[in-house]
Amino acid sequence: MLAPILAQRDAGGAALCGERCVVYSAAMESNWRWRTLLPVTLLLGSALAACTPADEGPQATADAARPPPAAMTPADRARAAVAARLNVPADDVTVVSSTARDFPDSSLDCPEPDMMYQQVITPGHQVIVEAEGRRFDVRVAGAGARICHRRKGGGGSGNQRPTPVQKLAERARADLAGRLQCDVEDVAVSGVRALKPDDELPGCTLNCAPDTSVCGYAVALVHAGRRYDYFVSGAGLSPCPPIVPS
Numbered sequence: 001m002l003a004p005i006l007a008q009r010d011a012g013g014a015a016l017c018g019e020r021c022v023v024y025s026a027a028m029e030s031n032w033r034w035r036t037l038l039p040v041t042l043l044l045g046s047a048l049a050a051c052t053p054a055d056e057g058p059q060a061t062a063d064a065a066r067p068p069p070a071a072m073t074p075a076d077r078a079r080a081a082v083a084a085r086l087n088v089p090a091d092d093v094t095v096v097s098s099t100a101r102d103f104p105d106s107s108l109d110c111p112e113p114d115m116m117y118q119q120v121i122t123p124g125h126q127v128i129v130e131a132e133g134r135r136f137d138v139r140v141a142g143a144g145a146r147i148c149h150r151r152k153g154g155g156g157s158g159n160q161r162p163t164p165v166q167k168l169a170e171r172a173r174a175d176l177a178g179r180l181q182c183d184v185e186d187v188a189v190s191g192v193r194a195l196k197p198d199d200e201l202p203g204c205t206l207n208c209a210p211d212t213s214v215c216g217y218a219v220a221l222v223h224a225g226r227r228y229d230y231f232v233s234g235a236g237l238s239p240c241p242p243i244v245p246s
Contacts, residue, residue, distance in 0.1 A: 079095065081147060082136050083131070093129050096128040097128045100123070104121065104220065110146075110148035119194070122141055124141030126139060127140055127145075165192060168217055168232040168237075182223065190220045191218075193217065194214045195215055196214060197210060201231055202241070203239075203240035204229075204238060204241070216231055217231075218230070218231060218232075219232050
């Protein structure tokens with residue numbers, strides 16, 4: 001088509017094609033744009049194909065199907081706590097027993113001197129483990145685990161004096177041991193809570209001054225699987241309800 005159009009010129013070189021030249025020019029421009037954009041389009045397509053994740057094969061399928069590692073059990077946490085204390089591998093720590101318990105407060109029934117704890121039932125585990133010829137009592141609740149150090153006979157170092165509340169609880173233990181004619185070590189404190197003037201303790205009458213915020217403490221004791229409640233204050237103590245001699 002180009003040769004006939006170029007041949008139709010006058011002696012001065014002017015084009016004689018008229019509208020056909022315009023059409024041809026538009027066709028040439030469209031052809032030029034296509035030739036220019038085609039390589040760019042192919043280049044972008046190659047780049048997008050390179051960014052598409054490749055199939056990682058059977059290994060990727062196996063990894064996706066593999067279940068997550070099991071959460072640590074209370075026994076595992078107890079072993080880890082003792083292993084960290086002794087700086088030994090966890091495999092060197094042997095679990096003797098693991099018992100689910102509802103502890104009477106957030107101390108996990110193992111309070112530290114001069115510490116205050118929330119008086120709420122705290123579910124957890126008591127785990128007994130052995131390592132390096134020693135036995136450890138570990139209390140576990142949630143993700144936390146700590147070694148419980150019991151002080152026999154209310155003893156301890158000189159700078160670890162019992163708190164006033166602990167002294168009241170010890171008075172209740174001694175009173176119950178005397179009434180039951182048993183060793184005080186056989187009586188355990190399972191909980192202590194402060195009593196406000198509008199609180200009630202079944203079996204006891206609380207004589208609280210109206211202007212006081214705490215009029216005493218309710219101390220829960222356990223002996224031979226039986227629970228005993230005490231009302232204890234600076235003025236005295238009494239079992240609630242009264243204990244009838246057998």
